Amino acid sequence: MAPIAVDDIPEGEEWGYQLKWDGVRILALVEHGKVTLMSRKLLDKTALYPEITECLRSGFQQRLLLDGEVIYFDPEQGRPVFQKVLQRERSRVAAAQSPRLTYVLFDLLIDGEEDLRTLPYEQRHARLQELMAKQPGLLLSELFRDGPRLWEWAQERGWEGIVIKRLSAPYREGKKHKDWLKKKIALTVQASSPGIILREGRVASLVVLGEDDAYIGRVSLGLTEPLRRQLLSFAQQHPGPPRWSPSPAAGRKEQIQWLSLPLQLTVTFLEWSQDGMMRHPKLLHLEGLKPE
DNA sequence: GTGCCCCAGTTTGTCGAACA
DNA sequence: TGTTCGACAAACTGGGGCAC
Numbered sequence: 001m002a003p004i005a006v007d008d009i010p011e012g013e014e015w016g017y018q019l020k021w022d023g024v025r026i027l028a029l030v031e032h033g034k035v036t037l038m039s040r041k042l043l044d045k046t047a048l049y050p051e052i053t054e055c056l057r058s059g060f061q062q063r064l065l066l067d068g069e070v071i072y073f074d075p076e077q078g079r080p081v082f083q084k085v086l087q088r089e090r091s092r093v094a095a096a097q098s099p100r101l102t103y104v105l106f107d108l109l110i111d112g113e114e115d116l117r118t119l120p121y122e123q124r125h126a127r128l129q130e131l132m133a134k135q136p137g138l139l140l141s142e143l144f145r146d147g148p149r150l151w152e153w154a155q156e157r158g159w160e161g162i163v164i165k166r167l168s169a170p171y172r173e174g175k176k177h178k179d180w181l182k183k184k185i186a187l188t189v190q191a192s193s194p195g196i197i198l199r200e201g202r203v204a205s206l207v208v209l210g211e212d213d214a215y216i217g218r219v220s221l222g223l224t225e226p227l228r229r230q231l232l233s234f235a236q237q238h239p240g241p242p243r244w245s246p247s248p249a250a251g252r253k254e255q256i257q258w259l260s261l262p263l264q265l266t267v268t269f270l271e272w273s274q275d276g277m278m279r280h281p282k283l284l285h286l287e288g289l290k291p292e
Numbered sequence: 293g294t295g296c297c298c299c300a301g302t303t304t305g306t307c308g309a310a311c312a
Numbered sequence: 313t314g315t316t317c318g319a320c321a322a323a324c325t326g327g328g329g330c331a332c
Binding site (some may be wrong): 204205217218219220221223277279280281 | 323324325326
């Protein structure tokens with residue numbers, strides 16, 4: 001069950017609110033003393049998170065199917081840091097040599113012989129809370145009743161956003177529902193683009209420079225086909241000298257078309273990565289293209 | 293050194309169904 | 313007939329691993 005992005009936070013008795021934990025979604029099946037961790041695409045992640053597997057295995061005897069998020073909580077920043085989970089996912093570094101991850105649970109789908117998926121979310125969460133009272137090694141995603149206040153709290157502390165859940169909703173597959181919603185907190189930057197990245201003759205993305213002309217990433221989300229064609233035409237009409245070498249396209253099947261007239265951009269993104277790059281940038285607004 | 297793959301999350305584009 | 317909505321596929325980002 002995946003939350004759907006919304007602009008407005010619905011309010012009322014029927015809704016509950018949770019913090020959006022910035023990590024990797026994981027389903028956990030506990031059965032006959034054996035634990036299996038699965039990604040959203042049902043890939044086996046058991047070996048990747050041994051500390052979580054061990055915690056579940058030692059904590060529970062009965063058959064369980066749990067839904068939650070694997071996160072790294074940075075005590076200094078007071079919030080989850082997604083990059084640390086990605087490092088574990090991608091580097092295949094032994095878990096003992098990387099930071100300890102935490103499993104934050106928000107749903108209980110099977111408890112013993114009982115399939116809870118048809119129960120209202122509020123009841124499933126209450127059952128989960130009861131279950132976790134006996135297992136201190138895991139974290140429960142708390143359910144709040146004041147959405148706007150939680151949103152304000154999350155904004156002030158730089159969290160990823162909030163998740164809004166219909167308390168009466170059963171568990172449904174995928175996004176075929178309007179029962180789990182999410183509202184994400186985005187940062188915005190005024191930037192410029194001195195070059196267009198081309199792949200096989202098509203505009204793939206834009207080089208993005210921050211306010212101090214430092215490279216802060218590339219943006220492709222927000223580029224529609226008509227805009228890509230317009231950019232290509234603009235680049236052919238206004239070629240400029242290379243700005244620096246090696247280019248951000250080095251090592252890829254890409255070329256950069258540098259511009260004599262930089263484009264002005266407004267870009268929204270989730271957060272700054274540790275090396276000063278934008279995470280999940282999206283083009284909001286573009287200025288500097290002459291009308292065709 | 294190069295090129296490809298991995299993977300999650302997100303958006304865009306396309307197609308078909310439902311509805312006015 | 314035109315519009316809206318939903319489902320699905322494809323494209324895109326990041327950095328490390330691996331084969332050549």
